[in-house]
Each structure stands twice: as C-alpha cells, then as structure tokens.
Amino acid sequence: MDTAPGADLAARLTQTAAAARVPASMTALDPMRPRPFRIERWQRDLSDTFTIDLAPLEGSPLTFRPGQFNMLYIHGAGEVPISISGDPERPERLIHTTRAVGQVTNAMKALRVGDVIGVRGPFGTPWPVEAADGHDVVIVAGGIGLAPLRPLIHAVLARRGRLGNVVLLYGARTPEDILYRKQVSAWRGRFDMTVHVTVDRATGRWSGPVGMVTKLIARGGFDARDTAAYVCGPEIMMRHVAQALLDRGVAAERLFLSMERNMKCAIGFCGHCQWGPDFVCKDGPVFRYDRVATRLAQSEV
Amino acid sequence: MTGEAHQHSGMTNGAAPGLVCLTDDGLAALFAVLREAGCEVIGPTVRDGAIVLAPLTSVDDLPRGWRDRQDAGHYRLAPGTGPARFAHAVPAQGWKRFVHPPEARLWTARRDSDGDLSIEGPEAPPAPRAFLGVRPCDLAALGVLDGVFADPGAAHHDPAYALRRRDALVIAVSCGKPAASCFCAAMGTGPAAGDTGADVALTELVEGDRAVYLARAGSPAGAALLEAVPHTPATDDHHTARRAQADAAAAAQVRALPEAASRILADATEHAHWADVAARCLACGSCTLSCPTCFCATVEDSTSLDGATATRTRRWSSCFTEVFSYIHGGAVREERGARYRQWITHKLSSWHAQFGTSGCVGCGRCITWCPVGIDITAEVAALAADRPIRNRRAPARLRPQHTGPRRRKDDPPA
Numbered sequence: 001m002d003t004a005p006g007a008d009l010a011a012r013l014t015q016t017a018a019a020a021r022v023p024a025s026m027t028a029l030d031p032m033r034p035r036p037f038r039i040e041r042w043q044r045d046l047s048d049t050f051t052i053d054l055a056p057l058e059g060s061p062l063t064f065r066p067g068q069f070n071m072l073y074i075h076g077a078g079e080v081p082i083s084i085s086g087d088p089e090r091p092e093r094l095i096h097t098t099r100a101v102g103q104v105t106n107a108m109k110a111l112r113v114g115d116v117i118g119v120r121g122p123f124g125t126p127w128p129v130e131a132a133d134g135h136d137v138v139i140v141a142g143g144i145g146l147a148p149l150r151p152l153i154h155a156v157l158a159r160r161g162r163l164g165n166v167v168l169l170y171g172a173r174t175p176e177d178i179l180y181r182k183q184v185s186a187w188r189g190r191f192d193m194t195v196h197v198t199v200d201r202a203t204g205r206w207s208g209p210v211g212m213v214t215k216l217i218a219r220g221g222f223d224a225r226d227t228a229a230y231v232c233g234p235e236i237m238m239r240h241v242a243q244a245l246l247d248r249g250v251a252a253e254r255l256f257l258s259m260e261r262n263m264k265c266a267i268g269f270c271g272h273c274q275w276g277p278d279f280v281c282k283d284g285p286v287f288r289y290d291r292v293a294t295r296l297a298q299s300e301v
Numbered sequence: 302m303t304g305e306a307h308q309h310s311g312m313t314n315g316a317a318p319g320l321v322c323l324t325d326d327g328l329a330a331l332f333a334v335l336r337e338a339g340c341e342v343i344g345p346t347v348r349d350g351a352i353v354l355a356p357l358t359s360v361d362d363l364p365r366g367w368r369d370r371q372d373a374g375h376y377r378l379a380p381g382t383g384p385a386r387f388a389h390a391v392p393a394q395g396w397k398r399f400v401h402p403p404e405a406r407l408w409t410a411r412r413d414s415d416g417d418l419s420i421e422g423p424e425a426p427p428a429p430r431a432f433l434g435v436r437p438c439d440l441a442a443l444g445v446l447d448g449v450f451a452d453p454g455a456a457h458h459d460p461a462y463a464l465r466r467r468d469a470l471v472i473a474v475s476c477g478k479p480a481a482s483c484f485c486a487a488m489g490t491g492p493a494a495g496d497t498g499a500d501v502a503l504t505e506l507v508e509g510d511r512a513v514y515l516a517r518a519g520s521p522a523g524a525a526l527l528e529a530v531p532h533t534p535a536t537d538d539h540h541t542a543r544r545a546q547a548d549a550a551a552a553a554q555v556r557a558l559p560e561a562a563s564r565i566l567a568d569a570t571e572h573a574h575w576a577d578v579a580a581r582c583l584a585c586g587s588c589t590l591s592c593p594t595c596f597c598a599t600v601e602d603s604t605s606l607d608g609a610t611a612t613r614t615r616r617w618s619s620c621f622t623e624v625f626s627y628i629h630g631g632a633v634r635e636e637r638g639a640r641y642r643q644w645i646t647h648k649l650s651s652w653h654a655q656f657g658t659s660g661c662v663g664c665g666r667c668i669t670w671c672p673v674g675i676d677i678t679a680e681v682a683a684l685a686a687d688r689p690i691r692n693r694r695a696p697a698r699l700r701p702q703h704t705g706p707r708r709r710k711d712d713p714p715a
C-alpha cells in the first residue's frame with residue numbers, strides 16, 4: 001500500500017452506492033445511437049408508398065421477428081418508427097415499406113439508392129406465430145397495415161404444414177392503392193391460402209368487393225372458434241375488425257393487433273408511446289386483444 | 302424494509318456502521334474533502350427568492366437559517382437567524398436535472414461528400430460530483446429514475462444517465478421541517494433519510510446556537526468520507542433527538558395519499574371528475590417540470606447550414622402538451638382532462654405496473670408550483686369520494702401508507 005492517502009481516498013469515494021448498481025455493461029452500448037445502413041434498392045409501390053432495402057455499412061445484418069420495427073433516422077429530417085416488412089428468414093435484406101404522410105416520411109421518400117440512413121432496432125413484441133399452430137389463421141390488413149403483416153405471412157407460409165386454413169383479408173382505399181400487388185396475386189394463386197381484397201371506393205375495371213374489410217369476415221373460410229387472428233391497420237378499423245371477429249366466435253386470447261403511438265425512443269425512455277400501463281414500444285406494438293380490450297374501447301387513453 | 306436489512310449486511314467491508322456526530326466545522330471539513338477529491342458539490346442555495354439546487358463553493362452557500370412556506374400554488378422564502386442549514390423542505394427543483402438533463406446532445410451525424418453517414422456522441426459525462434442535502438423524497442426519486450433508465454434487469458439502459466448516477470456521491474439530509482405541501486410520510490419515502498441509496502445520511506440537530514450533524518455511511522464511499530473528517534460517536538441523546546425529529550416531522554404532515562390510490566386511478570378512467578379538473582388545469586406542464594420523477598423527453602434535430610452535420614438533442618417534454626401524443630391524423634389526447642388523467646394515472650397507477658413502484662414520492666412540488674393550486678392529493682380524494690362511473694367501489698379511506706418513522710435495527714430501544 002504505497003499509494004498516497006489522497007489518491008486512495010479519491011478512489012474510495014468512487015465506490016458509491018449507485019456505482020454498485022451500475023456494471024460496465026450498462027454503459028457500454030448506447031441504444032439511442034443509430035447504425036448507418038445504405039439503401040440498396042428503392043421502389044415505388046403506390047403514389048405515396050415506397051419500399052427500401054437496406055444493408056449495414058459494416059457489421060452483421062439485423063435479425064428480427066415478424067411484427068418488430070426499427071427507428072429509421074433520415075439525416076436532417078428526424079427519426080420515425082417503421083415496421084420491418086421483409087422475410088424474417090432472409091434478414092440480409094432489411095426491408096421497410098413506408099407511406100409518406102409527413103415531414104420525415106416525405107424526406108425518406110426523396111432518398112435514392114446509395115443514400116445512407118440511420119437504423120436502430122429491432123424493437124417491440126412480435127406477432128406470436130406459434131399461437132396459430134394447429135389452428136386456422138386469419139390475417140386482416142387495412143392500408144399500409146399490410147406492411148407489418150407481410151413478415152407474418154412469410155412466417156405462416158414457412159410453417160404452413162402445422163396450420164389449418166390460412167386466410168388473408170385486405171382492405172385498400174382504391175384498386176390503385178393495393179400494396180404488394182404482384183405478391184398479393186401470387187398469394188391468391190396458391191392452393192393453400194385464401195385471399196380476399198376489398199376497396200373503399202371502386203375505380204376503373206375493379207370488379208371485386210367494395211366496402212369495409214369487416215365485410216370480408218362474413219365470407220368465412222375459417223373455423224372462427226379454432227382460429228388465430230392477426231390484425232393491423234388504422235385503430236378504428238382494428239376496433240371494428242376485432243369486434244366482427246369476436247362476434248363470429250374468434251377467441252379474444254387468440255386475437256392480436258398492432259398499435260401505433262408517437263415514439264421518440266422505442267426503448268421506454270421518452271414516455272410518448274404510453275397506452276394505459278403499457279409502453280407501446282416495448283410492451284407492444286403487438287398486443288393480445290383480451291389484455292387491451294378495455295382501453296381499446298376508451299377514448300384518449 | 303428488506304432494503305434496510307440488505308444495506309446492513311452490506312456494511313461489513315470496512316464501512317463504519319454506527320451513527321457519528323459531526324460539528325458544523327466537521328461539515329465544512331467534509332465539504333473540503335469532497336472538493337480536494339475533485340468533486341463538484343451541488344446543493345441547496347438561495348437564488349431569486351427560492352431555494353434551488355446549484356454548484357456550491359463552500360458550506361456558506363447553504364441556505365443557513367432560511368425557512369420556506371409551501372402550499373397549493375404558493376411558495377415563500379423567509380430569512381431566519383438559526384444555525385440550521387437545512388431547515389427548509391424540498392428545493393424548487395429536484396435532482397433529475399443533474400442525472401437526466403433538461404437538454405442533452407445525444408449524438409452528431411456527419412454526412413461526407415459520398416453521402417456516407419458517421420455518427421458520434423453523446424457528450425462526455427461530467428466530472429465526479431457530490432449531491433449534498435438530498436431530501437429523503439428526492440433520494441427516493443433518484444431510485445425511481447434508476448428504474449426507468451438504469452434497471453439492471455431491463456433490456457436497454459441510458460449510459461449517460463448511468464454514468465451520471467455512478468459518479469455522484471449522494472449525501473441525504475433528513476427533513477425536520479416539512480412544508481404543508483409535503484406528504485412523504487404517506488408515501489413511505491421520508492421524512493427521515495433511510496440508509497438505502499445514499500452514500501451518507503445526515504440528520505441536522507440544533508443544539509443551542511450551533512448545528513450538529515449525525516451521519517451514517519451507506520456505502521464504501523460514504524464510509525471513506527466520514528473517516529476522513531473529524532467526528533465523535535453519536536450519544537444516546539443524539540439517537541433520541543434524531544428519532545424525535547423524525548416523529549415530529551411525520552406528524553406535522555397535513556397531506557396524504559390513500560394506500561388505494563393506484564386502484565382508485567385504475568378504476569377512474571371514465572369519471573366525471575376529469576371534466577372538473579380540465580376546467581381548472583392550464584396544461585402548462587409546471588407539474589411535470591417540477592416533478593422529480595417525470596422523465597418524459599422528446600428529441601429534436603438541428604442541421605448545419607450546409608446540411609452536412611446534424612445534431613440530435615433530447616429535451617424534457619410533458620404529457621400535458623398536445624404534440625406529445627401526436628400521430629399522423631391528430632393527437633391521441635386532445636382533451637385537457639385526458640392529459641391530466643394521463644399524468645396522475647401514470648404517476649400513481651401505471652407506474653406500479655411499469656416499474657413496480659409509485660411514480661410519486663410525495664415531494665409536493667406539483668402542488669406548490671401549480672399556478673392554479675391543483676393538488677394531487679385532493680384530486681385523488683375527490684375521485685375516491687365521487688366514485689368512478691364504471692367499476693363502482695367503496696371509497697377508499699384516506700390514510701397514510703406507512704405510519705410513523707422507520708426504525709433501524711441498531712437504534713437503541715426507545
């Protein structure tokens with residue numbers, strides 16, 4: 001012990017009560033700091049909707065589960081939560097489909113192949129695919145809500161053998177707003193999957209159903225009492241769809257939906273996404289219906 | 302109480318377990334030791350007619366003699382002549398600004414001519430600090446913030462917060478003179494500083510025309526600090542006076558929250574009282590700003606003129622603003638009553654589900670600093686008495702969650 005008493009004291013003064021609870025691992029990673037990813041592909045899907053494929057500038061690709069999302073940072077514009085819409089089995093292609101509605105998403109729309117954006121994630125609870133094992137599957141999408149459901153559809157088809165009937169019900173505003181058009185046709189062409197598409201407003205040569213996606217539920221094709229249902233779309237649409245599914249006999253414990261709230265951090269730090277006792281960013285965005293039914297019916301929670 | 306037991310069992314590694322007595326000079330010596338060790342000392346001091354927390358240059362900066370009066374929508378400071386340096390209740394602000402700053406740079410992104418992005422940050426943490434004069438409720442508030450930003454069991458941690466907490470030596474001081482706004486006794490966070498969380502817990506006693514400080518170490522750092530300053534063992538009279546102070550301070554509190562507050566709020570989502578609050582609330586956010594546990598923050602981006610450099614800054618925000626809940630298409634909580642409901646429900650109910658504790662430590666600041674005197678304890682009482690429209694239940698009795706001061710194992714029997 002030949003250290004100076006002053007130095008020894010200074011060292012001992014660092015052994016605070018709080019220090020005992022702050023291991024080095026707690027300060028090693030900064031979850032608010034994005035990783036740079038390059039846009040490998042940019043594709044327009046609809047007049048206001050586009051899909052980008054991303055690859056990390058360095059390091060390994062992000063692995064994710066269906067329903068999870070990333071925070072995408074656009075230089076100088078800001079950061080927004082966007083679901084991952086690619087195939088979870090092919091994580092080397094990090095795919096996001098975005099509808100341009102405001103400041104950040106419009107800035108993202110103006111980007112091109114080669115541009116670099118920041119990515120944090122993946123965050124949030126996944127769609128519980130295993131909950132469907134042994135049951136029929138109903139997937140109900142409204143508008144851009146098809147994007148967060150696409151990884152689930154990939155996962156469902158990957159475990160198709162364990163499932164009963166698989167039904168996709170999709171509502172778009174107009175025929176021109178049908179997302180992933182080619183892929184939807186391909187799914188429709190499969191013998192092991194039923195696909196129904198409806199539009200709010202028919203245009204051109206549309207001869208399919210017109211009206212709310214809830215109407216498609218009446219077409220059946222699944223045994224409601226033995227079905228796992230996954231729903232994503234505007235909140236009001238999810239409320240109606242959930243009610244229609246429950247009315248048919250789908251169990252509240254096998255009904256899942258994905259919520260949207262304002263998000264500034266995605267990790268429970270900023271408080272913005274609170275919905276009752278839950279943080280949508282980490283306790284959601286995917287929730288089991290019976291756990292949130294009460295507040296789903298209450299306004300301004 | 303398990304926390305206290307744990308604290309004691311952890312006291313074997315060279316820390317002095319007993320209560321010691323420091324004179325006023327001893328407190329000055331403690332200050333000097335901290336400064337010589339390179340610590341910035343932050344504590345209560347008088348500024349612009351209020352006791353605020355700020356860097357101190359000596360113990361003379363402490364608010365010696367000053368008394369505060371705090372009540373709903375009311376704060377007044379009165380000079381005094383007594384020797385006590387801690388005769389006030391809670392300072393105007395809590396300590397959250399020193400661990401979770403009102404504004405902090407998260408990172409800076411640079412885009413080079415190839416369009417590539419490099420990201421650096423955040424700001425380097427400050428030099429080691431000592432928080433002197435942390436009130437028991439505020440000590441509890443630091444623990445509550447730890448649950449948000451630095452919970453070892455959580456998936457993500459805020460490294461900047463964790464470093465600021467790690468490098469701050471906390472010297473708590475028990476409260477002898479609570480304000481009318483205080484209800485720490487009901488929340489079980491005060492008025493006596495427990496051992497958990499603080500590096501040193503002090504009790505200030507006035508003996509004639511001088512103040513003495515009873516001190517107990519709560520960590521190796523606290524033990525080292527006390528060893529380095531002149532002190533004597535506390536006498537039986539000291540122990541008795543310390544307990545009497547705690548009893549009197551608890552008995553002096555006029556406000557309380559019922560034990561059932563969490564359930565009352567959980568059941569009151571649809572309640573006529575929200576419209577009543579909305580008619581008074583200005584949605585100014587004073588409560589969230591002054592609350593030592595409200596942690597909500599937003600992020601803002603600023604870009605250099607040439608567009609090459611973008612800085613992301615985190616800033617405190619409040620659930621009382623409309624943009625707080627904005628998503629494309631409109632705010633989720635447009636009504637003021639819905640925003641007040643969010644605030645009080647989060648504090649008293651959701652927090653239990655999220656972090657296993659109340660989000661309110663009973664400091665009373667939201668009561669004092671509300672410009673129209675909205676009182677969290679009165680609102681809960683009203684909600685309980687009016688009965689929720691849904692889920693009718695018997696009104697909860699208004700009674701403190703913990704009665705009397707907390708006893709320590711090694712306190713001599715009364």
Ligand SMILES: Cc1cc2nc3c(=O)[nH]c(=O)nc-3n(C[C@H](O)[C@H](O)[C@H](O)COP(=O)(O)OP(=O)(O)OC[C@H]3O[C@@H](n4cnc5c(N)ncnc54)[C@H](O)[C@@H]3O)c2cc1C
Pocket residue numbers: 069078080081082083084085097098099100101102103104105106144147148259260261262263285624625627628629630
């Ligand atoms: C989990 C999750 C997954 C999502 N997945 C997808 C997806 O796959 N595809 C998709 O298209 N969309 C998705 N969204 C929605 C998407 O995040 C929003 O459309 C997007 O955030 C809109 O951002 P914006 O800046 O373009 O829009 P704006 O409407 O301009 O702004 C929205 C954001 O800006 C902030 N803001 C606006 N005005 C102000 C103001 N005056 N002051 C301060 N802040 C303000 C809001 O707080 C909000 O955060 C998802 C949302 C969530 C929560």
Ligand code: SF4
Pocket residue numbers: 588591592593594595648660661662663664665666667668677
């Ligand atoms: S809610 Fe009010 S009394 Fe409770 S900790 Fe916050 S400011 Fe203090």
Ligand code: SF4
Pocket residue numbers: 271274589594595596597618619620621643644645647648
């Ligand atoms: S009460 Fe409001 S500002 Fe305070 S932590 Fe909760 S949501 Fe955030």
Ligand code: FES
Pocket residue numbers: 262263264265266267268269270271272273274279280281282
């Ligand atoms: S997005 Fe910040 S807490 Fe959920």
